[in-house]
Amino acid sequence: MYTGVYMLWEDLLTFIFPEHCIGCDRSGSALCAICERTITIKAIALSGTTAVLLDYQNPLVKKAIWALKYHRRRSIGRYFGNALYREFFKQLNRSGKHAKEKIILIPIPGGKKAVAMRGYNHAAIISSAIAKCGQADGLQISSANNLLYKKKEVGQQVKSRNKSEREKNVADIFNVRNGEKLRGKTVILIDDVITTGATVREARRVVKAYGPKRVLTIAVAH
Numbered sequence: 001m002y003t004g005v006y007m008l009w010e011d012l013l014t015f016i017f018p019e020h021c022i023g024c025d026r027s028g029s030a031l032c033a034i035c036e037r038t039i040t041i042k043a044i045a046l047s048g049t050t051a052v053l054l055d056y057q058n059p060l061v062k063k064a065i066w067a068l069k070y071h072r073r074r075s076i077g078r079y080f081g082n083a084l085y086r087e088f089f090k091q092l093n094r095s096g097k098h099a100k101e102k103i104i105l106i107p108i109p110g111g112k113k114a115v116a117m118r119g120y121n122h123a124a125i126i127s128s129a130i131a132k133c134g135q136a137d138g139l140q141i142s143s144a145n146n147l148l149y150k151k152k153e154v155g156q157q158v159k160s161r162n163k164s165e166r167e168k169n170v171a172d173i174f175n176v177r178n179g180e181k182l183r184g185k186t187v188i189l190i191d192d193v194i195t196t197g198a199t200v201r202e203a204r205r206v207v208k209a210y211g212p213k214r215v216l217t218i219a220v221a222h
């Protein structure tokens with residue numbers, strides 16, 4: 001209820017104050033063509049199942065992700081979703097081989113407090129944008145925004161000193177509802193930034209228990 005009212009308000013604000021570029025404040029879009037040239041959009045595989053698009057060390061990338069997470073810039077999430085779609089999914093439709101593949105996107109859930117405060121899970125904005133592009137292209141793709149959820153809050157990753165501590169920190173934090181719909185499907189986890197990878201590894205472990213055909217991970221930046 002709160003979220004619905006909030007979103008209406010957000011749309012109204014966008015109407016009164018048109019979209020402006022995160023880099024230079026020029027009005028028109030979340031990231032203008034000139035600023036876009038300062039970031040390198042290139043798919044990079046981090047492993048056999050994980051790929052990212054942007055370098056998190058680029059100040060503009062960092063600023064954009066920050067604005068999406070903390071300044072309620074949902075349009076940036078849609079921008080990222082569109083970019084991810086172009087780089088990772090667009091060719092599925094053309095090759096034909098994967099055109100009939102059933103793909104379920106699962107956004108990595110945010111912390112309960114953070115989501116309640118900003119009124120949305122930012123990874124779900126990205127995920128929904130990808131699904132929307134794919135559906136328009138005739139792919140069998142959907143975003144299951146409430147399937148994976150957090151059952152407990154975890155301490156900030158930065159506080160964890162070493163790898164084993166980080167792994168322990170995220171152990172058993174996720175739960176799945178309606179997991180039976182994942183059986184035999186291609187599942188793609190969607191996240192904003194992959195730092196250590198501990199969170200997505202844990203999400204992957206939980207999701208795999210429901211028998212998907214394969215589980216991949218795609219994130220905006222690393």
Ligand SMILES: [Zn+2]
Nearest residue numbers: 021024032035
């Ligand atoms: Zn700009």
